[in-house]
Amino acid sequence: MKTLETILRNDTPHWVGDGFPVRSLFSYHGETAPISPFLLFDYAGPWNFEPVKGRPRGVGEHPHKGFETVTIVYDGEVSHRDSSGGGGTIGAGEVQWMTAGAGVLHEEFHSPGYSRTGGPFRMVQLWVNLPAKDKLTPAKYQAITRDMIPEVSFDGGRARIIAGEFGAGEFGGAEGPASTFTPINLWDVRLAAGAELTLPVPDGHTTMVAVLSGHVTIDGKGVGEAEIARLSRDGADVAVRADGDAMLLVMTGEPINEPVFGYGPFVMNTEAEIRQAIADFNSGRFGALAPA
Ligand code: MN
Numbered sequence: 001m002k003t004l005e006t007i008l009r010n011d012t013p014h015w016v017g018d019g020f021p022v023r024s025l026f027s028y029h030g031e032t033a034p035i036s037p038f039l040l041f042d043y044a045g046p047w048n049f050e051p052v053k054g055r056p057r058g059v060g061e062h063p064h065k066g067f068e069t070v071t072i073v074y075d076g077e078v079s080h081r082d083s084s085g086g087g088g089t090i091g092a093g094e095v096q097w098m099t100a101g102a103g104v105l106h107e108e109f110h111s112p113g114y115s116r117t118g119g120p121f122r123m124v125q126l127w128v129n130l131p132a133k134d135k136l137t138p139a140k141y142q143a144i145t146r147d148m149i150p151e152v153s154f155d156g157g158r159a160r161i162i163a164g165e166f167g168a169g170e171f172g173g174a175e176g177p178a179s180t181f182t183p184i185n186l187w188d189v190r191l192a193a194g195a196e197l198t199l200p201v202p203d204g205h206t207t208m209v210a211v212l213s214g215h216v217t218i219d220g221k222g223v224g225e226a227e228i229a230r231l232s233r234d235g236a237d238v239a240v241r242a243d244g245d246a247m248l249l250v251m252t253g254e255p256i257n258e259p260v261f262g263y264g265p266f267v268m269n270t271e272a273e274i275r276q277a278i279a280d281f282n283s284g285r286f287g288a289l290a291p292a
Pocket of ligand 1: 062064106108
């Protein structure tokens with residue numbers, strides 16, 4: 001069994017553009033080895049937006065290079081457009097998996113429809129690192145819709161498998177639709193109050209359980225809303241007890257044992273590569289957004 005190593009939290013929210021009230025529960029600005037292959041976890045919301053006329057709230061054109069952004073929408077809708085020609089709107093229960101790779105420009109706004117109605121908003125943006133050999137892969141975009149995500153039911157809850165695989169035997173097994181560059185599991189797990197579950201997380205992976213709502217007990221310690229339990233890499237499986245109804249995002253990944261050098265929206269291996277990324281961006285080599 002894995003043990004709980006630390007609980008990550010951040011009580012100082014900030015706004016990303018005017019659309020995303022975010023708590024960064026971990027980021028590459030801190031120690032990167034313990035969280036590898038993950039780089040950053042922004043929990044946006046829960047929030048209630050008033051209807052807006054005119055331009056939707058969000059964040060305008062900006063670059064990324066050297067990693068992937070994974071946006072998981074729980075409430076509300078997010079529209080996206082990028083310089084690889086990717087784009088579209090993702091709604092509740094859907095996921096956008098964008099590979100920035102060699103470089104991409106994109107914008108992230110609330111959808112026009114959601115902007116007009118307003119209402120509850122909740123999403124996660126997770127940054128996943130790329131190994132050095134794949135950092136210059138061409139930018140691409142995976143739109144993962146509700147119907148593509150298999151759901152596994154078990155006593156006291158269910159899990160939607162976005163990436164990787166969930167158990168075999170006892171759970172029947174299910175495989176997520178996301179294509180990843182390194183082995184990653186990403187599961188949207190819902191537990192009913194009192195549920196006790198052994199999550200089939202793999203030995204050797206960086207393993208984190210984000211509590212988006214509710215409260216759970218892991219390895220005898222309480223983990224509450226907007227907190228992430230980081231578990232030991234050693235050991236397979238982790239026992240979770242739901243102290244009330246709980247919404248969890250479980251992420252595991254094989255660590256990438258390479259240097260991380262990041263600056264804002266660029267995450268490379270060395271300072272020289274970051275200087276190159278900034279120069280390329282400034283000289284327009286990231287291309288242009290697809291027409292609206
Ligand atoms: Mn972005």
